[in-house]
Amino acid sequence: MQLFLDVDGVILDFEKAFMEYIRSTYHPELPPGYRPKTWEMHGEFGDVDIEVAWEDFTSSEAFQQLELIADAKSFNALSAQFEVWLVTNLPDKLRASRLANLRAHGLKFKGLLLGGHHNFSILGYPTKSQVIRLLRHKNEELVFLDDHPVNCQDVAQHYPGAKVFLMTRPHNEKGEFPFRRVANWEEFYAALQA
Numbered sequence: 001m002q003l004f005l006d007v008d009g010v011i012l013d014f015e016k017a018f019m020e021y022i023r024s025t026y027h028p029e030l031p032p033g034y035r036p037k038t039w040e041m042h043g044e045f046g047d048v049d050i051e052v053a054w055e056d057f058t059s060s061e062a063f064q065q066l067e068l069i070a071d072a073k074s075f076n077a078l079s080a081q082f083e084v085w086l087v088t089n090l091p092d093k094l095r096a097s098r099l100a101n102l103r104a105h106g107l108k109f110k111g112l113l114l115g116g117h118h119n120f121s122i123l124g125y126p127t128k129s130q131v132i133r134l135l136r137h138k139n140e141e142l143v144f145l146d147d148h149p150v151n152c153q154d155v156a157q158h159y160p161g162a163k164v165f166l167m168t169r170p171h172n173e174k175g176e177f178p179f180r181r182v183a184n185w186e187e188f189y190a191a192l193q194a
């Protein structure tokens with residue numbers, strides 16, 4: 001079995017740290033622990049230029065110190081058993097800090113690839129299914145986990161036999177999608193043991 005796992009919102013808690021940045025920089029009235037209701041956040045914070053905020057935040061120390069959502073012990077147990085790849089939706093300039101963040105948590109994995117539905121206006125930036133194509137062993141079972149339905153859709157469409165999981169987060173909890181939902185990392189881990 002090969003596993004291709006998203007990072008933000010699945011392995012690392014990007015939202016928590018980014019919201020803390022938004023709160024401290026722009027919106028002190030937000031309650032601590034506030035969770036965004038949309039992935040893009042444009043509608044929620046109309047007065048904030050999210051691209052500028054994102055650039056600012058991702059070049060800060062805090063971006064390299066995102067907390068773990070997954071549990072390192074069970075994550076590494078999966079890595080010991082299966083081929084685990086991480087596919088994160090970031091531009092190349094942030095790859096090193098993402099890697100440092102993941103390593104600091106002691107996570108073991110085969111590699112960190114860049115790809116996803118958000119292309120940062122970078123020509124040729126790959127989708128997740130395109131990243132998977134380069135690494136996939138044809139006759140092996142493919143497992144995919146993401147919190148963005150568009151990425152799940154992309155992979156499900158290109159690999160009809162894949163087991164595609166959507167991790168429920170506040171920004172996707174309202175929609176109905178044809179993917180198996182898992183509430184958290186523990187539920188995902190348990191689903192693979194079944």
Ligand SMILES: [Mg+2]
Pocket residue numbers: 006007008009010146147148
């Ligand atoms: Mg994500």
